[in-house]
Amino acid sequence: MTLIDGKALADKMAIELKTKVDDLKSAGVTPGLVVILVGENPASQVYVRNKERRASAAGFHSEVIRLPEETTEIALLNLIAQLNQDDRWHGILVQLPLPAHISEEKILLAIDPDKDVDGFHPTNMGRLWSGNPVMIPSTPAGIMVMLETYGVEVAGKNALVIGRSNIVGKPMAQMLLDRHATVTIAHSRTKNLPTIAKQADILVVAIGRGNFVTADFVKPGAVVIDVGMNRDENGKLIGDVKFDEVEPIASLITPVPGGVGPMTITMLMEQTYEAAKRTLDK
Numbered sequence: 001m002t003l004i005d006g007k008a009l010a011d012k013m014a015i016e017l018k019t020k021v022d023d024l025k026s027a028g029v030t031p032g033l034v035v036i037l038v039g040e041n042p043a044s045q046v047y048v049r050n051k052e053r054r055a056s057a058a059g060f061h062s063e064v065i066r067l068p069e070e071t072t073e074i075a076l077l078n079l080i081a082q083l084n085q086d087d088r089w090h091g092i093l094v095q096l097p098l099p100a101h102i103s104e105e106k107i108l109l110a111i112d113p114d115k116d117v118d119g120f121h122p123t124n125m126g127r128l129w130s131g132n133p134v135m136i137p138s139t140p141a142g143i144m145v146m147l148e149t150y151g152v153e154v155a156g157k158n159a160l161v162i163g164r165s166n167i168v169g170k171p172m173a174q175m176l177l178d179r180h181a182t183v184t185i186a187h188s189r190t191k192n193l194p195t196i197a198k199q200a201d202i203l204v205v206a207i208g209r210g211n212f213v214t215a216d217f218v219k220p221g222a223v224v225i226d227v228g229m230n231r232d233e234n235g236k237l238i239g240d241v242k243f244d245e246v247e248p249i250a251s252l253i254t255p256v257p258g259g260v261g262p263m264t265i266t267m268l269m270e271q272t273y274e275a276a277k278r279t280l281d282k
């Protein structure tokens with residue numbers, strides 16, 4: 001069996017989370033997650049609906065604030081300031097990408113780092129890179145849980161991360177490094193990528209190009225994690241890895257859909273729960 005079933009793991013963790021949330025509620029705290037969605041990006045609509053469903057299934061207090069495309073930067077900053085002060089919310093998530101007239105950097109800086117469930121605030125990035133993670137990006141966090149659950153040895157292994165975004169590639173590299181992998185980060189300017197990829201025991205692909213990784217990139221027995229979310233010419237969801245070709249070579253591989261995506265949402269929920277629990281210690 002070579003498949004890493006992210007959907008099944010997410011469903012299992014959701015049941016366990018519900019129990020933990022019930023206990024926290026008995027102690028007087030209901031985890032609260034608020035998601036802000038600006039504009040009409042159709043892909044964002046799907047993700048946000050999934051988050052909403054998972055949050056209410058876990059027994060969270062949850063709300064999606066939908067704002068029109070023409071919302072100004074200052075209006076969004078004011079809203080965030082207000083949510084930062086509101087004790088009902090333990091997690092604040094601003095769905096990316098934002099419309100071009102709003103600075104993502106300014107918006108991410110405005111979120112209280114202790115409520116930044118995405119872990120995108122520079123304070124949280126710094127905490128992660130200095131070995132004191134608090135809120136961490138959900139996609140790589142979910143990948144680490146999948147590796148652990150499927151018994152993948154990370155220490156001493158060659159890990160290659162293809163993609164260098166702040167959201168996936170960079171935090172992924174740091175989390176693998178923290179678990180003692182030898183980490184390489186490759187990207188669009190990397191030369192001889194198939195040759196480098198063939199050295200990897202663990203290959204994480206987050207480059208955003210459909211079917212980019214083919215059989216000639218993959219060392220026999222490698223663990224292949226596909227973060228890609230692309231649409232093919234028929235509108236079908238496809239990953240960055242050519243699954244049918246790579247699956248027979250890999251020892252473990254994540255499918256798209258049903259792999260990394262559901263675990264991303266699970267980790268958002270877990271981190272909101274953890275943030276809510278921390279308020280008990282204050």
Ligand SMILES: Nc1nc(=O)c2c([nH]1)NC[C@@H]1CN(c3ccc(C(=O)N[C@@H](CCC(=O)O)C(=O)O)cc3)C=[N+]21
Nearest residue numbers: 046047050094095096097118257258259261262264265
């Ligand atoms: N501030 C912010 N935080 C995010 O975490 C964030 C974001 N912005 N912007 C967009 C990306 C993308 N993302 C996904 C989450 C779940 C699935 C997911 O559940 N995918 C399902 C299928 C979904 C489908 O069928 O379209 C799967 O892979 O099985 C996908 C993508 C979170 N993102």
